[in-house]
Amino acid sequence: MSGTGKIENGLPDGWELIVGLEVHVELATKTKLFSASPNRFGDEPNTNIDPVTLGLPGALPVLNEHAVELAMRIGLALNCSVQPCTFHRKNYFYPDLPKAYQISQYDQPLNVDGYLMLPGNVRVEVERAHLEEDTGKSTHFGGAGGRIHGSEYSLIDFNRAGVPLVEIVSRPDIRTAEQAKQYVSELRSILVAIGASDAKMEEGSMRCDANVSVRRFGEPLGTRCEIKNVNSVRSLGRAIEYEARRQVDILDTGGSIRQETRHWDDAEGRTHTLRTKEDADDYRYFLEPDLVPLAPDAAWVERVRTALPPLPAARRAALASLTGADVEGEAVSVVVERGQDTYVKAVVDAGGDAARALVWVQQSFADEGDSPRLPASDLAALTQMERANKITATQAKTVLGDMLAAGGGDPARIAASKGFEALDTTSIAVFVDEAIAAQPDAWAKYCAGEEKAAGALVGAVMKASKGKADGKVVTALLQERRGS
Amino acid sequence: MNDFPTVASIAADVAAGRVSARAILEEHLTRIDSRESEVHAFNLVMRDRALQAANEIDDRVKRGDNPGRLAGVPIALKDNMCTRGIDTTCSSRILEGWKPPYDATAVKKLAAEGAVFIGKTNLDEFAMGSSTENSAFGPTRNPLDTSRVPGGSSGGSAAAVAAGFAAGSLGSDTGGSIRQPAALCGLVGVKPTYGLVSRYGLVAFASSLDQIGPFTHTVEDAAILTEVIAGHDPMDSTSIPQPAPALVGVLGAGVKGLRIGRVADLPKGADPDVLARLDVAFDELAKAGATIVDVTLPSLSFALTAYYLIAPAEASSNLARYDGVRYGKRVAAGDINTMYADTREAGFGDEVKRRIMLGTYALSAGYYDAYYGKALKVRRLIADDFARAYAAADVILTPTSPSVAFRFGSKTDDPLAMYLCDIFTIPTNLAGHPAMSVPFGTGQDGMPVGVQVLAPTLGESTMFRVAAELERAA
Amino acid sequence: MSQRLTAADVAKVARLARLNVSPEEVERYTRQLDGMLDHFADIDNLDLANVEPMTQPYPLVNVLRADVEQPCLDRDEVLAVAPAAEDGRFRVPPSGGLHE
Numbered sequence A: 001m002s003g004t005g006k007i008e009n010g011l012p013d014g015w016e017l018i019v020g021l022e023v024h025v026e027l028a029t030k031t032k033l034f035s036a037s038p039n040r041f042g043d044e045p046n047t048n049i050d051p052v053t054l055g056l057p058g059a060l061p062v063l064n065e066h067a068v069e070l071a072m073r074i075g076l077a078l079n080c081s082v083q084p085c086t087f088h089r090k091n092y093f094y095p096d097l098p099k100a101y102q103i104s105q106y107d108q109p110l111n112v113d114g115y116l117m118l119p120g121n122v123r124v125e126v127e128r129a130h131l132e133e134d135t136g137k138s139t140h141f142g143g144a145g146g147r148i149h150g151s152e153y154s155l156i157d158f159n160r161a162g163v164p165l166v167e168i169v170s171r172p173d174i175r176t177a178e179q180a181k182q183y184v185s186e187l188r189s190i191l192v193a194i195g196a197s198d199a200k201m202e203e204g205s206m207r208c209d210a211n212v213s214v215r216r217f218g219e220p221l222g223t224r225c226e227i228k229n230v231n232s233v234r235s236l237g238r239a240i241e242y243e244a245r246r247q248v249d250i251l252d253t254g255g256s257i258r259q260e261t262r263h264w265d266d267a268e269g270r271t272h273t274l275r276t277k278e279d280a281d282d283y284r285y286f287l288e289p290d291l292v293p294l295a296p297d298a299a300w301v302e303r304v305r306t307a308l309p310p311l312p313a314a315r316r317a318a319l320a321s322l323t324g325a326d327v328e329g330e331a332v333s334v335v336v337e338r339g340q341d342t343y344v345k346a347v348v349d350a351g352g353d354a355a356r357a358l359v360w361v362q363q364s365f366a367d368e369g370d371s372p373r374l375p376a377s378d379l380a381a382l383t384q385m386e387r388a389n390k391i392t393a394t395q396a397k398t399v400l401g402d403m404l405a406a407g408g409g410d411p412a413r414i415a416a417s418k419g420f421e422a423l424d425t426t427s428i429a430v431f432v433d434e435a436i437a438a439q440p441d442a443w444a445k446y447c448a449g450e451e452k453a454a455g456a457l458v459g460a461v462m463k464a465s466k467g468k469a470d471g472k473v474v475t476a477l478l479q480e481r482r483g484s
Numbered sequence B: 001m002n003d004f005p006t007v008a009s010i011a012a013d014v015a016a017g018r019v020s021a022r023a024i025l026e027e028h029l030t031r032i033d034s035r036e037s038e039v040h041a042f043n044l045v046m047r048d049r050a051l052q053a054a055n056e057i058d059d060r061v062k063r064g065d066n067p068g069r070l071a072g073v074p075i076a077l078k079d080n081m082c083t084r085g086i087d088t089t090c091s092s093r094i095l096e097g098w099k100p101p102y103d104a105t106a107v108k109k110l111a112a113e114g115a116v117f118i119g120k121t122n123l124d125e126f127a128m129g130s131s132t133e134n135s136a137f138g139p140t141r142n143p144l145d146t147s148r149v150p151g152g153s154s155g156g157s158a159a160a161v162a163a164g165f166a167a168g169s170l171g172s173d174t175g176g177s178i179r180q181p182a183a184l185c186g187l188v189g190v191k192p193t194y195g196l197v198s199r200y201g202l203v204a205f206a207s208s209l210d211q212i213g214p215f216t217h218t219v220e221d222a223a224i225l226t227e228v229i230a231g232h233d234p235m236d237s238t239s240i241p242q243p244a245p246a247l248v249g250v251l252g253a254g255v256k257g258l259r260i261g262r263v264a265d266l267p268k269g270a271d272p273d274v275l276a277r278l279d280v281a282f283d284e285l286a287k288a289g290a291t292i293v294d295v296t297l298p299s300l301s302f303a304l305t306a307y308y309l310i311a312p313a314e315a316s317s318n319l320a321r322y323d324g325v326r327y328g329k330r331v332a333a334g335d336i337n338t339m340y341a342d343t344r345e346a347g348f349g350d351e352v353k354r355r356i357m358l359g360t361y362a363l364s365a366g367y368y369d370a371y372y373g374k375a376l377k378v379r380r381l382i383a384d385d386f387a388r389a390y391a392a393a394d395v396i397l398t399p400t401s402p403s404v405a406f407r408f409g410s411k412t413d414d415p416l417a418m419y420l421c422d423i424f425t426i427p428t429n430l431a432g433h434p435a436m437s438v439p440f441g442t443g444q445d446g447m448p449v450g451v452q453v454l455a456p457t458l459g460e461s462t463m464f465r466v467a468a469e470l471e472r473a474a
Numbered sequence C: 001m002s003q004r005l006t007a008a009d010v011a012k013v014a015r016l017a018r019l020n021v022s023p024e025e026v027e028r029y030t031r032q033l034d035g036m037l038d039h040f041a042d043i044d045n046l047d048l049a050n051v052e053p054m055t056q057p058y059p060l061v062n063v064l065r066a067d068v069e070q071p072c073l074d075r076d077e078v079l080a081v082a083p084a085a086e087d088g089r090f091r092v093p094p095s096g097g098l099h100e
């Protein structure tokens, strides 16, 4: 805990970290936001182009209905109000911006005033989530290693130009780098769950800019810097930590922060100035005269809302209550993230043990995707054998490995073919008593309340029984003998 | 009037097999050969393509296929409309050599009805001007008196029809660029309701004002061409989905019972002989059974200001794409910003640069509210004025241009003097209404005078009825 | 001159618009634009407080297109008229890192 007892943010005592995030996501449409060329990643350069995409003279934009629908899904999933909105031109010159203006939403965005919940009941307000078009892609050549600065020339591919984006702008409600990472991870899960975007930071279909400032607790907001070029959740955390520390160091030595855009260099682990506020363009926003207002009526909004699938938070709560696991725990979040929560439910519906099903899915289904090949009834049968102490956890893991490899199978038959059978309690008791007799020191410590001492005794039983004793039964017998 | 064949007569004769499209074309090409060097209506004469198109029409007629409403009609296109594979320059160095990979919707519609494109016509660069003196490729001369301008910006399209190089042509009208040259060249020129004709493929000047329309010798021809190019286009978000008004069918309906508005507070500045012809027009319409009513349009005097803030603002953004990256001219440079500035310096003419500067300023931080923002509100006042006036009148009559065709160079030193040429045409564009110029006699020096018929949104049927009556009376 | 705008304004606007202007042009544009703005001052005294800005002549809303692919332009045809191309892409001088 920091000096004021507020929150652990990695900064020296007394300093508060303030972060707001601007996340751009590419929508999973078939075509561009304003034209009918494909929205497809990885194609040959300049093959997904049309007059609108290239900003040819005389070309006019027409809004993609599905992009609007996906943007509305995002807004509704983030608890925003969907409202009548307009498009503006943001005018600036850059070679990968074909018309020399970006069509974006300005003072009347589609989605406003939402929020996103993070673990620990942290609420981050979402100011807006608006539609806009993406730019093309510049690649810089020559000079110092292909960097922007000092390059000799650039080549431009307009395949990405005009791809629909939703820009999701949070309020500066984030207080730690960890929260920022949680925000982006949760946002990603939501976007994937609702089918709005594949949200891959590595491929650039989800891009994150962080507005970072610091202040001494209780003081007004400090000057912020916008950090760009953050390409993974991990880099986001590092970039924020670095930038916050840089600002504190400057302020601590009597300096002041200059409002600017900074570039995160992942290899160097530092940010550097990209442009200062003074050379920021005057964007001359004005209403896009080639487009008309967008005003989704209540019926359309309700149709989209009703069709939304359950969101990750609700799915985690359902899975936690089904399995008795911690709702903020690793198992629940990993399984929901992989979309395997419906599978766990199916295993339980087939008579399986919920807690064991969750454990197995978390541990062994990393490569399975959201619809595992193993029939839910087979995993249910395996967890039933465990529950009836017919098989140990170690044995079950081996059996499950075979079942997954074969895409199914009868666990009882596989266990039998391997000679697996859990020893009955009477047989285990013999091994337990032998272990107590062989290790009197461990037994004495265990009886004195040192729970860790049980490990040696259990290990001995396992060894003697060649792994056929169920660990849970062994522990129960030890407790019974100790009289606890 | 002259003896050039009309759109209607050519289409009827070609379709009936009375004359070949090729013969019609050759007749027009002969006139081009004899006078184009003097008039300079065209940036490009499409001789070979036109011959090919005419032959195809003749084949269709021979086969008994429907050759279309415009079978074999030679049409000239303002050189700011995209034509696939054919130079489209906007009379600007910056687009010199550029061949669009697609056709404008209006061009496609004409072609689908059997029109034969004879050439791309000269204009004030990017349609910015009222005399066609701002073309990078030299001015167009008025065929009726080559010491005078044809008007602008669609001066080439007007001159091409007036000289008999084409039976009809398309222009674009942002602040009067069809109606004013029509008036100065003695032609019918139509600016349809904003959104009636698709802007797809029209190189934008000011997106919320631009509209394509025809030049013809007769009101009937204008009605035919307008009907062909009008209609909803899914490629233009501002295209009106409602059915287009019927025009050809109403031309004989007369004006009995119609209320014709006379603007009591018409802005000053029109020449006396222009106003004299307007008075005659009112008299003739009254004789034909219309009622003349007085209307007031008190905000009209602010229209010029609103227009010259809004149009340059939109233009400054629309013309930013000419950056030397993807097409058109580039002046090589060592860094991108120098390349931009050198390219745009070399590629744009003086008037275009002046309007880009004005528009950029009107939108820039700290000035938006004082200029662009205020102009949008004045635009509303003007539209409201018209709405009140159209409660009392079915159409309104004004001069098209304050004067007849003026001499070269007489207004080139003073941009504002040139801007005043559009004082009567600009308000319609701001309101988005239709308006057309009809030739109505001449001024004292024998040059044609145009009368402008204005109508409310989608009021083209009534507008054409009145125009047809004026044509009969002229 | 009414001094509604200065030579410095003109120079700034030219920079924003990516237009090269010589000192003589700055002088001329300043004079001409100033004259126009002076003329445009006729709307300065209008009471526009309760007037809605008019941005489009014909009121339309929700003009949308189905998310259906159409054929693309031919890359070779497009690059053939580009001022400079290389490796299937448009080539430009270094962009100096103004934006990403």
Ligand SMILES: [Mg+2]
Residues within 6 Å of the ligand: A022, A167
């Ligand atoms: Mg942003």
Ligand SMILES: [Zn+2]
Residues within 6 Å of the ligand: A024, A132, A167
């Ligand atoms: Zn953005």
